[in-house]
Amino acid sequence: MIQIPASIERCAGIDVGKKEVAVAIMTGPADQEGELQTRAYGTTVPELEKLREWLVENQCATVAMESTGSYWIPIKNILETSVKIVLICARKQKPQRGDKTDFRDAKNLAHLHRHGLLKGSFLPSRPVVELRDLTRRRKKLLGNLGAEKNRIQKVLEVANVKVGNIMSDVFGVSGQAMVSVLVAGQKISIEQIADLSKGRLRQRIPELREALDRHQMNDHHRWLIQQCVEHAVLLDRQLEELEAKIEKNLEPYREQYELLKTIPGIKEMTAASILAEVGPDMSPFETAKKLSAWAGISPGNNRSAGKQKSSRIQKGNKFLMAALIQASWGAVRKRESIFQRKFHRWVKRMGEAKANVAIAHSLLTVVYAVLKQNRPYQEPDPQQMHALEKAKLVRHHASRLQKLGADETLVTQLLAQLNSTPAASVPPTPSNAAPASEAAPARIRKRCPAKVRRGALGVRARQTRSQEYTVLAEKKDSPPLATPPPKRKRSPTSNPKRKQPSKADHNLAGLTPSGPPQMEIGGPRDTTGLDKT
Numbered sequence: 025m026i027q028i029p030a031s032i033e034r035c036a037g038i039d040v041g042k043k044e045v046a047v048a049i050m051t052g053p054a055d056q057e058g059e060l061q062t063r064a065y066g067t068t069v070p071e072l073e074k075l076r077e078w079l080v081e082n083q084c085a086t087v088a089m090e091s092t093g094s095y096w097i098p099i100k101n102i103l104e105t106s107v108k109i110v111l112i113c114a115r116k117q118k119p120q121r122g123d124k125t126d127f128r129d130a131k132n133l134a135h136l137h138r139h140g141l142l143k144g145s146f147l148p149s150r151p152v153v154e155l156r157d158l159t160r161r162r163k164k165l166l167g168n169l170g171a172e173k174n175r176i177q178k179v180l181e182v183a184n185v186k187v188g189n190i191m192s193d194v195f196g197v198s199g200q201a202m203v204s205v206l207v208a209g210q211k212i213s214i215e216q217i218a219d220l221s222k223g224r225l226r227q228r229i230p231e232l233r234e235a236l237d238r239h240q241m242n243d244h245h246r247w248l249i250q251q252c253v254e255h256a257v258l259l260d261r262q263l264e265e266l267e268a269k270i271e272k273n274l275e276p277y278r279e280q281y282e283l284l285k286t287i288p289g290i291k292e293m294t295a296a297s298i299l300a301e302v303g304p305d306m307s308p309f310e311t312a313k314k315l316s317a318w319a320g321i322s323p324g325n326n327r328s329a330g331k332q333k334s335s336r337i338q339k340g341n342k343f344l345m346a347a348l349i350q351a352s353w354g355a356v357r358k359r360e361s362i363f364q365r366k367f368h369r370w371v372k373r374m375g376e377a378k379a380n381v382a383i384a385h386s387l388l389t390v391v392y393a394v395l396k397q398n399r400p401y402q403e404p405d406p407q408q409m410h411a412l413e414k415a416k417l418v419r420h421h422a423s424r425l426q427k428l429g430a431d432e433t434l435v436t437q438l439l440a441q442l443n444s445t446p447a448a449s450v451p452p453t454p455s456n457a458a459p460a461s462e463a464a465p466a467r468i469r470k471r472c473p474a475k476v477r478r479g480a481l482g483v484r485a486r487q488t489r490s491q492e493y494t495v496l497a498e499k500k501d502s503p504p505l506a507t508p509p510p511k512r513k514r515s516p517t518s519n520p521k522r523k524q525p526s527k528a529d530h531n532l533a534g535l536t537p538s539g540p541p542q543m544e545i546g547g548p549r550d551t552t553g554l555d556k557t
Contacts, residue, residue, distance in 0.1 A: 030054040031140035037133025038089035039126045040096045046126035048134045062127050072102040088137035090114040110144040148303045155273045156300040165263050172256040179248050183241035190231050198222045200479025207246050257482040280304040286400040289355030294347050301344040312392040319344050321385050348384035418442050
């Protein structure tokens with residue numbers, strides 16, 4: 025029987041529970057069987073302090089415990105100042121059925137940890153944990169706000185208000201203005217309600233009139249929408265405060281935050297979520313592959329009898345996975361980017377869903393490189409990438425021709441012909457061009473914040489898109505390479521296409537909604553039920 029020598033002379037294993045923890049300490053020389061001691065403690069602070077004193081008394085420098093829900097965090101808070109915490113995944117140390125007790129689990133943890141057979145999980149610092157709590161709460165609030173918006177649209181459908189078939193966002197400026205008038209129960213015509221549309225939606229006024237014609241909204245529907253609107257406004261106000269808090273907590277990691285935003289598809293809140301999940305320091309992860317395996321976005325191994333079978337991605341950090349999937353959909357829409365080329369190449373073989381996961385895996389690899397090297401992302405040269413893809417295809421088809429029985433001499437000549445670059449295809453180098461060794465200065469892409477205003481219901485509606493500009497990355501004290509474009513002020517008469525106030529706007533200016541004032545959450549807004557132009 026092969027015996028593995030111990031690597032730690034004094035260690036402990038803790039089986040974590042909500043009300044009680046089982047602790048096993050193993051001490052003794054590395055070449056001998058360790059002496060075992062077991063005790064049980066409560067999970068209150070006085071009990072955990074007694075546990076810490078017992079560990080210090082036995083000169084135990086390291087402790088292994090499972091990440092059971094959130095019950096391990098109070099234990100870590102008390103013990104981390106005195107001993108080293110090694111947190112392990114509970115799935116990987118699951119005992120066999122019928123062979124489980126709390127003390128037996130603690131003994132097995134201590135035994136495996138004593139022989140160096142346990143691999144600890146990634147434990148971020150406390151500021152990163154606080155940032156992670158904020159970004160995860162934002163995701164939950166976004167889900168709750170989306171649920172309330174869906175409930176409002178469901179009531180509108182039940183009431184035969186089919187504006188959702190015409191406008192892409194019912195909670196835009198135009199949609200909120202129409203819904204607010206319908207909820208208020210005002211005695212106005214369908215033409216006046218449809219005339220509240222703004223921008224390009226005014227081209228579909230006849231369709232809006234048809235969607236609103238002879239609707240069946242009554243007081244019951246208005247009360248239900250009013251309830252949902254109050255909750256939606258509260259959630260939206262909390263989201264606004266939460267985003268301001270996230271921006272404040274990002275200040276210590278402002279450099280890494282700006283670097284992440286240089287990657288295609290990663291914007292402000294997505295960059296904050298990724299930074300909160302993986303942390304600003306990549307030293308805990310030796311390679312990008314290990315970071316992908318920890319995130320659960322890399323495929324598992326399924327090889328047996330010399331055959332490599334397909335396998336699904338592993339279970340990992342679901343919040344990081346959601347942020348990467350969201351970023352990947354934006355990255356594949358970036359024109360002439362490497363992610364778009366990869367997606368179009370993979371989607372034929374995998375389908376959209378799997379190809380998008382593969383793009384998310386590539387994005388995480390780029391995130392690792394950007395944070396590890398502390399350099400902004402630079403798009404590879406399209407000509408160089410095209411040459412690499414061509415060489416890969418040439419090797420693949422040459423191998424296929426050889427397997428089909430083609431003459432090796434002809435295949436070799438064909439390879440030499442395809443790999444040789446004609447002199448005419450090489451672009452001439454200008455005389456005033458910079459040497460190849462002088463690389464272009466790295467730049468960081470920044471965005472001007474988008475203008476956001478609240479609609480008639482009190483929910484935020486994005487009014488303009490954020491504008492991008494770049495700054496130099498090497499010299500922090502240097503002025504930006506390009507400044508945000510100045511805003512042009514136009515007089516009301518300078519734009520001939522500007523819509524003049526219609527007669528319906530003047531007629532509606534004096535109307536006031538009859539809805540209850542409970543909709544006013546977080547501050548005053550326009551009480552006319554319409555947006556001010």
